[in-house]
Amino acid sequence: MAQPIISPRDLEFILYELLQVGSLSAYPRYADHSRETFDGALRTAQGIAENLFASHNRKADLEEPHWVKTAGSGGRVDLIPEIGVALKAYADAGFFAAHQDYDRGGMQLPWAVTQACMCWFYAGNVATTAYAFLTVAAANLLNAFASPEQKTRYMAPMLEGRYFGTMAMSEPQAGSSLGDVRTSAEPAAGGLYRLNGGKMWISGATHELSENIVNLVLARIKGAPAGVKGLSLFIVPRYRVQADGSRGADNHVTVVGLNHKTGYRATTNTVLALGDGGECLGELIGEPNRGLDYMFHMMNEARIVIGLSSAMLGYAGFRYSLDYARTRPQGRLPESKDPASAPVPIIAHADVRRMLLAQKAIVEASCALGLYAAMLVDRQKNDPDASVREDSHLLLEFLTPIIKAWCSERSVESNGLAIQILGGYGYTRDFPVEQYWRDNRLNPIHEGTNGIQAIDLLGRKVRMREGRALALFLADSRATAKEAAAVEALQEYAAKLSEALQTVEQVTAFLGSATARTGASRILANAAAYMDLLGCTVVAWMWLKQAIVACGKLHEATGDDAAFYRGKLQTCRYFFRWELPKTATLAALLKSLEDTPFEMQDDWF
Numbered sequence: 001m002a003q004p005i006i007s008p009r010d011l012e013f014i015l016y017e018l019l020q021v022g023s024l025s026a027y028p029r030y031a032d033h034s035r036e037t038f039d040g041a042l043r044t045a046q047g048i049a050e051n052l053f054a055s056h057n058r059k060a061d062l063e064e065p066h067w068v069k070t071a072g073s074g075g076r077v078d079l080i081p082e083i084g085v086a087l088k089a090y091a092d093a094g095f096f097a098a099h100q101d102y103d104r105g106g107m108q109l110p111w112a113v114t115q116a117c118m119c120w121f122y123a124g125n126v127a128t129t130a131y132a133f134l135t136v137a138a139a140n141l142l143n144a145f146a147s148p149e150q151k152t153r154y155m156a157p158m159l160e161g162r163y164f165g166t167m168a169m170s171e172p173q174a175g176s177s178l179g180d181v182r183t184s185a186e187p188a189a190g191g192l193y194r195l196n197g198g199k200m201w202i203s204g205a206t207h208e209l210s211e212n213i214v215n216l217v218l219a220r221i222k223g224a225p226a227g228v229k230g231l232s233l234f235i236v237p238r239y240r241v242q243a244d245g246s247r248g249a250d251n252h253v254t255v256v257g258l259n260h261k262t263g264y265r266a267t268t269n270t271v272l273a274l275g276d277g278g279e280c281l282g283e284l285i286g287e288p289n290r291g292l293d294y295m296f297h298m299m300n301e302a303r304i305v306i307g308l309s310s311a312m313l314g315y316a317g318f319r320y321s322l323d324y325a326r327t328r329p330q331g332r333l334p335e336s337k338d339p340a341s342a343p344v345p346i347i348a349h350a351d352v353r354r355m356l357l358a359q360k361a362i363v364e365a366s367c368a369l370g371l372y373a374a375m376l377v378d379r380q381k382n383d384p385d386a387s388v389r390e391d392s393h394l395l396l397e398f399l400t401p402i403i404k405a406w407c408s409e410r411s412v413e414s415n416g417l418a419i420q421i422l423g424g425y426g427y428t429r430d431f432p433v434e435q436y437w438r439d440n441r442l443n444p445i446h447e448g449t450n451g452i453q454a455i456d457l458l459g460r461k462v463r464m465r466e467g468r469a470l471a472l473f474l475a476d477s478r479a480t481a482k483e484a485a486a487v488e489a490l491q492e493y494a495a496k497l498s499e500a501l502q503t504v505e506q507v508t509a510f511l512g513s514a515t516a517r518t519g520a521s522r523i524l525a526n527a528a529a530y531m532d533l534l535g536c537t538v539v540a541w542m543w544l545k546q547a548i549v550a551c552g553k554l555h556e557a558t559g560d561d562a563a564f565y566r567g568k569l570q571t572c573r574y575f576f577r578w579e580l581p582k583t584a585t586l587a588a589l590l591k592s593l594e595d596t597p598f599e600m601q602d603d604w605f
């Protein structure tokens with residue numbers, strides 16, 4: 001279809017009208033930037049994403065990575081060539097280092113703008129883009145914690161797109177519970193460590209797309225404490241790197257097999273054996289036993305990327321189904337009595353518009369929320385005021401599990417609605433909406449399942465620093481409600497948001513005190529309902545923020561622009577009338593300490 005995969009007008013609205021990213025140029029780090037440079041980066045991203053990423057999205061899904069036996073060396077994984085071509089263009093355009101310092105070859109673009117650029121890639125072809133975002137996140141971790149020498153040897157070529165990165169945490173017996181990681185490390189000559197063990201599910205750990213692969217591996221140094229407090233983080237390259245940067249011997253990171261996935265197929269996913277058949281050497285990052293703390297640097301970034309990329313898969317499905325609904329003739333309106341009259345396009349049916357509204361409400365707010373979080377990263381790193389940096393950090397900590405879990409859960413639902421709008425055609429492989437759903441189905445699972453995110457939110461994030469993170473969110477959203485209350489057209493929503501915020505506050509306090517009486521297990525049993533309550537409230541806040549901007553602009557807007565703002569207002573109305581009321585049911589369930597799943601017995605199933 002001819003229209004762009006996501007709406008450039010909406011991206012522009014979120015960046016410039018809602019978030020006002022132009023204000024970031026006030027920070028010395030971004031002083032060289034302006035709307036002109038931001039738009040330049042966005043246009044470049046759109047061009048490469050549409051022409052080189054989206055163009056092979058289907059082919060890479062059909063022709064998934066496969067193992068090819070080669071004489072002597074065992075074999076290699078073959079990918080379709082378009083993946084390499086796309087990533088080369090991505091590297092040549094400087095996207096691997098877009099947010100990095102000038103003296104590292106970067107452009108010092110704000111993270112919010114970098115992520116807005118990434119929206120094009122996530123929507124165009126998430127599986128090819130995964131090689132890039134894993135590499136960027138691994139390089140960011142090295143930037144934060146590696147030694148200067150490690151940065152020169154490993155991070156610098158990653159920023160050029162010559163080396164790619166992975167995060168190698170999971171093992172067959174250690175998925176959600178990383179404290180059970182068994183891969184071991186013991187000191188070897190030259191300050192290195194010898195690694196032994198098996199890793200499971202490692203994305204991007206085998207391919208011929210880059211000169212080397214830098215695996216960031218969680219392992220336990222022999223004699224270290226049990227559990228997460230005994231984990232250390234190692235750089236374990238596919239090929240050893242000599243002091244002068246040249247490629248050394250094979251490092252015995254052996255691929256035992258490829259996992260064959262439902263979606264996200266262009267990204268290789270591997271079972272690895274470390275140290276099988278030869279010495280596998282790693283370099284310790286930072287201090288021993290601090291590995292998981294360091295890894296959280298990468299995981300927190302990745303969780304926002306997951307939420308945002310999930311929203312973009314939802315967005316791509318929404319746009320496709322919207323276009324389809326406008327052109328697919330089927331049926332007549334209930335008032336039409338003439339069977340010989342021409343059928344109407346299905347968008348004329350209110351139930352189809354309901355499904356489109358539901359998608360628009362999820363994906364546009366999730367996109368706004370993900371980019372809002374990216375802007376918090378910019379503030380956290382650059383604001384001259386220490387209290388702004390601290391508050392941005394806390395708000396980000398609070399929002400991260402919500403962005404990861406709520407946005408991914410609902411964006412998959414959104415993709416389901418896109419399939420529904422295409423009817424039988426949506427269920428075939430002749431249309432892209434089923435692939436968006438399959439690709440997106442991973443997002444509630446990896447980077448900490450949504451169940452784990454909900455436990456993290458209720459068990460930790462809302463209580464951190466005596467509830468300061470939650471208090472910051474409540475204060476910010478109450479300020480939005482107050483602003484909206486002054487606009488006649490928004491008073492209904494301002495009142496509803498205030499009510500929902502009060503509910504969140506009461507439910508959180510109630511569950512906090514109930515934990516002391518009943519124990520954590522009983523309370524955390526309902527964490528998914530708490531996540532939904534919070535997610536809906538946060539997204540209502542995002543919608544009200546958008547509605548305030550739209551109301552302010554509508555009176556002077558004409559033509560397409562007026563329709564755009566009316567669309568924002570109508571979608572805000574949809575969310576407040578159809579979705580937010582569900583929070584009352586969730587709150588009642590939580591406050592009753594409903595215990596059906598908790599009390600259910602294994603042998604009753």
Ligand SMILES: Cc1cc2nc3c(=O)[nH]c(=O)nc-3n(C[C@H](O)[C@H](O)[C@H](O)COP(=O)(O)OP(=O)(O)OC[C@H]3O[C@@H](n4cnc5c(N)ncnc54)[C@H](O)[C@@H]3O)c2cc1C
Binds near residue numbers: 169200261
């Ligand atoms: C395609 C793909 C790519 C991946 N890429 C990577 C990668 O690059 N690097 C990497 O290290 N890992 C990667 N993973 C692994 C991923 O992070 C794990 O699959 C995930 O953390 C869940 O672990 P698991 O699969 O072992 O499931 P389990 O941990 O066995 O969980 C199974 C179910 O039980 C629930 N559960 C488990 N523990 C609890 C608990 N304490 N309380 C409540 N519920 C619980 C979970 O929520 C889930 O629903 C990838 C996975 C996939 C499928």
